[in-house]
Amino acid sequence: ALLAEIGLGGVESYYPSQLSGGMRQRAALVRTLATDPKLLLLDEPFSALDQQTKLKLEELVWKTLKQYEKTAVLVTHDIEEAIAMSDRIFLFSPRPGRLVRTFVIPDELRSRPPLAARQHPAFSPLFQSIWKEMEALESSS
Known part of the structure:
Protein backbone atom coordinates (compact mmCIF):
# COMPACT_ATOMS: atom_id res chain seq x y z
CA ALA A 1 0.00 0.00 0.00
CA LEU A 2 2.84 2.39 0.83
CA LEU A 3 4.47 1.75 -2.56
CA ALA A 4 1.27 2.79 -4.31
CA GLU A 5 0.90 5.89 -2.11
CA ILE A 6 4.44 6.97 -2.95
CA GLY A 7 3.90 6.43 -6.67
CA LEU A 8 5.63 3.07 -7.03
CA GLY A 9 2.65 0.80 -7.60
CA GLY A 10 3.47 -1.98 -10.05
CA VAL A 11 7.22 -2.11 -9.42
CA GLU A 12 7.14 -4.43 -6.41
CA SER A 13 9.05 -7.20 -8.22
CA TYR A 14 11.67 -4.92 -9.85
CA TYR A 15 15.32 -5.12 -8.87
CA PRO A 16 16.98 -1.90 -7.65
CA SER A 17 19.02 -1.73 -10.86
CA GLN A 18 15.76 -1.52 -12.81
CA LEU A 19 14.68 1.65 -10.96
CA SER A 20 15.72 5.24 -11.61
CA GLY A 21 17.55 7.18 -8.90
CA GLY A 22 14.36 8.94 -7.89
CA MET A 23 12.44 5.66 -7.75
CA ARG A 24 15.18 4.14 -5.56
CA GLN A 25 14.93 7.10 -3.19
CA ARG A 26 11.15 6.67 -2.97
CA ALA A 27 11.59 2.92 -2.37
CA ALA A 28 14.03 3.73 0.44
CA LEU A 29 11.45 6.06 1.98
CA VAL A 30 8.81 3.32 1.80
CA ARG A 31 11.24 0.81 3.32
CA THR A 32 11.88 3.22 6.19
CA LEU A 33 8.21 4.07 6.79
CA ALA A 34 7.19 0.40 6.72
CA THR A 35 8.80 -0.12 10.14
CA ASP A 36 6.81 2.83 11.59
CA PRO A 37 9.82 4.58 13.13
CA LYS A 38 9.45 7.41 15.60
CA LEU A 39 12.39 9.26 14.01
CA LEU A 40 13.81 9.21 10.48
CA LEU A 41 17.48 9.94 9.85
CA LEU A 42 17.94 11.38 6.35
CA ASP A 43 21.61 11.78 5.44
CA GLU A 44 21.95 13.77 2.20
CA PRO A 45 18.91 11.95 0.73
CA PHE A 46 18.69 14.09 -2.42
CA SER A 47 22.38 14.70 -3.17
CA ALA A 48 22.76 12.27 -6.10
CA LEU A 49 19.67 13.44 -7.98
CA ASP A 50 19.11 15.90 -10.79
CA GLN A 51 17.47 19.19 -9.74
CA GLN A 52 13.96 18.38 -11.01
CA THR A 53 13.88 14.95 -9.35
CA LYS A 54 15.35 16.44 -6.16
CA LEU A 55 12.61 19.09 -5.95
CA LYS A 56 9.87 16.53 -6.62
CA LEU A 57 11.23 14.20 -3.94
CA GLU A 58 11.56 17.03 -1.45
CA GLU A 59 7.85 17.73 -1.97
CA LEU A 60 7.02 14.03 -1.56
CA VAL A 61 9.12 13.57 1.58
CA TRP A 62 7.76 16.79 3.13
CA LYS A 63 4.16 15.71 2.42
CA THR A 64 4.81 12.17 3.66
CA LEU A 65 6.39 13.34 6.91
CA LYS A 66 3.39 15.60 7.56
CA GLN A 67 0.87 12.91 6.58
CA TYR A 68 2.42 10.25 8.84
CA GLU A 69 3.31 12.78 11.55
CA LYS A 70 6.97 11.77 11.57
CA THR A 71 10.00 13.64 12.81
CA ALA A 72 13.15 13.59 10.70
CA VAL A 73 16.72 14.71 11.12
CA LEU A 74 17.93 15.87 7.71
CA VAL A 75 21.66 16.20 7.17
CA THR A 76 22.46 18.42 4.20
Whole structure:
Protein backbone atom coordinates (compact mmCIF):
# COMPACT_ATOMS: atom_id res chain seq x y z
CA ALA A 1 0.00 0.00 0.00
CA LEU A 2 2.84 2.39 0.83
CA LEU A 3 4.47 1.75 -2.56
CA ALA A 4 1.27 2.79 -4.31
CA GLU A 5 0.90 5.89 -2.11
CA ILE A 6 4.44 6.97 -2.95
CA GLY A 7 3.90 6.43 -6.67
CA LEU A 8 5.63 3.07 -7.03
CA GLY A 9 2.65 0.80 -7.60
CA GLY A 10 3.47 -1.98 -10.05
CA VAL A 11 7.22 -2.11 -9.42
CA GLU A 12 7.14 -4.43 -6.41
CA SER A 13 9.05 -7.20 -8.22
CA TYR A 14 11.67 -4.92 -9.85
CA TYR A 15 15.32 -5.12 -8.87
CA PRO A 16 16.98 -1.90 -7.65
CA SER A 17 19.02 -1.73 -10.86
CA GLN A 18 15.76 -1.52 -12.81
CA LEU A 19 14.68 1.65 -10.96
CA SER A 20 15.72 5.24 -11.61
CA GLY A 21 17.55 7.18 -8.90
CA GLY A 22 14.36 8.94 -7.89
CA MET A 23 12.44 5.66 -7.75
CA ARG A 24 15.18 4.14 -5.56
CA GLN A 25 14.93 7.10 -3.19
CA ARG A 26 11.15 6.67 -2.97
CA ALA A 27 11.59 2.92 -2.37
CA ALA A 28 14.03 3.73 0.44
CA LEU A 29 11.45 6.06 1.98
CA VAL A 30 8.81 3.32 1.80
CA ARG A 31 11.24 0.81 3.32
CA THR A 32 11.88 3.22 6.19
CA LEU A 33 8.21 4.07 6.79
CA ALA A 34 7.19 0.40 6.72
CA THR A 35 8.80 -0.12 10.14
CA ASP A 36 6.81 2.83 11.59
CA PRO A 37 9.82 4.58 13.13
CA LYS A 38 9.45 7.41 15.60
CA LEU A 39 12.39 9.26 14.01
CA LEU A 40 13.81 9.21 10.48
CA LEU A 41 17.48 9.94 9.85
CA LEU A 42 17.94 11.38 6.35
CA ASP A 43 21.61 11.78 5.44
CA GLU A 44 21.95 13.77 2.20
CA PRO A 45 18.91 11.95 0.73
CA PHE A 46 18.69 14.09 -2.42
CA SER A 47 22.38 14.70 -3.17
CA ALA A 48 22.76 12.27 -6.10
CA LEU A 49 19.67 13.44 -7.98
CA ASP A 50 19.11 15.90 -10.79
CA GLN A 51 17.47 19.19 -9.74
CA GLN A 52 13.96 18.38 -11.01
CA THR A 53 13.88 14.95 -9.35
CA LYS A 54 15.35 16.44 -6.16
CA LEU A 55 12.61 19.09 -5.95
CA LYS A 56 9.87 16.53 -6.62
CA LEU A 57 11.23 14.20 -3.94
CA GLU A 58 11.56 17.03 -1.45
CA GLU A 59 7.85 17.73 -1.97
CA LEU A 60 7.02 14.03 -1.56
CA VAL A 61 9.12 13.57 1.58
CA TRP A 62 7.76 16.79 3.13
CA LYS A 63 4.16 15.71 2.42
CA THR A 64 4.81 12.17 3.66
CA LEU A 65 6.39 13.34 6.91
CA LYS A 66 3.39 15.60 7.56
CA GLN A 67 0.87 12.91 6.58
CA TYR A 68 2.42 10.25 8.84
CA GLU A 69 3.31 12.78 11.55
CA LYS A 70 6.97 11.77 11.57
CA THR A 71 10.00 13.64 12.81
CA ALA A 72 13.15 13.59 10.70
CA VAL A 73 16.72 14.71 11.12
CA LEU A 74 17.93 15.87 7.71
CA VAL A 75 21.66 16.20 7.17
CA THR A 76 22.46 18.42 4.20
CA HIS A 77 25.01 20.90 2.92
CA ASP A 78 22.33 22.57 0.78
CA ILE A 79 21.07 25.74 2.51
CA GLU A 80 17.97 25.99 0.29
CA GLU A 81 17.05 22.38 1.01
CA ALA A 82 17.53 22.90 4.74
CA ILE A 83 15.28 25.98 4.80
CA ALA A 84 12.59 24.45 2.58
CA MET A 85 12.40 21.14 4.49
CA SER A 86 12.96 22.12 8.11
CA ASP A 87 11.44 23.56 11.26
CA ARG A 88 14.91 24.34 12.65
CA ILE A 89 18.40 24.40 11.21
CA PHE A 90 21.37 23.51 13.38
CA LEU A 91 24.58 24.96 11.99
CA PHE A 92 27.72 23.09 12.99
CA SER A 93 31.32 24.22 12.84
CA PRO A 94 33.79 22.18 10.81
CA ARG A 95 36.26 19.91 12.65
CA PRO A 96 35.40 19.46 15.37
CA GLY A 97 31.70 19.63 14.65
CA ARG A 98 30.11 21.79 17.31
CA LEU A 99 26.73 23.45 17.34
CA VAL A 100 27.28 27.10 16.45
CA ARG A 101 23.78 28.44 15.91
CA THR A 102 20.17 27.36 15.65
CA PHE A 103 17.92 29.02 13.09
CA VAL A 104 14.18 28.71 13.67
CA ILE A 105 12.28 28.63 10.40
CA PRO A 106 9.38 31.11 10.44
CA ASP A 107 5.86 29.68 10.28
CA GLU A 108 5.20 31.28 6.90
CA LEU A 109 7.96 29.10 5.41
CA ARG A 110 7.63 25.85 7.34
CA SER A 111 3.89 25.64 6.72
CA ARG A 112 4.46 25.65 2.95
CA PRO A 113 5.65 22.78 0.75
CA PRO A 114 9.34 23.13 -0.22
CA LEU A 115 8.81 24.64 -3.67
CA ALA A 116 6.33 27.21 -2.36
CA ALA A 117 8.64 28.02 0.58
CA ARG A 118 11.48 28.79 -1.86
CA GLN A 119 9.26 31.36 -3.59
CA HIS A 120 8.15 33.14 -0.40
CA PRO A 121 9.63 36.62 0.30
CA ALA A 122 11.00 35.47 3.69
CA PHE A 123 13.14 32.75 2.05
CA SER A 124 15.94 34.87 0.57
CA PRO A 125 16.70 36.94 3.71
CA LEU A 126 16.96 33.74 5.77
CA PHE A 127 19.20 32.15 3.13
CA GLN A 128 21.47 35.22 3.22
CA SER A 129 21.63 35.14 7.01
CA ILE A 130 22.67 31.47 7.07
CA TRP A 131 25.13 32.04 4.20
CA LYS A 132 26.82 34.89 6.10
CA GLU A 133 27.05 32.77 9.23
CA MET A 134 28.68 29.95 7.24
CA GLU A 135 31.14 32.34 5.60
CA ALA A 136 32.11 33.70 9.01
CA LEU A 137 32.73 30.13 10.20
CA GLU A 138 34.94 29.39 7.18
CA SER A 139 37.00 32.55 7.59
CA SER A 140 37.57 31.89 11.30
CA SER A 141 38.87 28.34 10.77
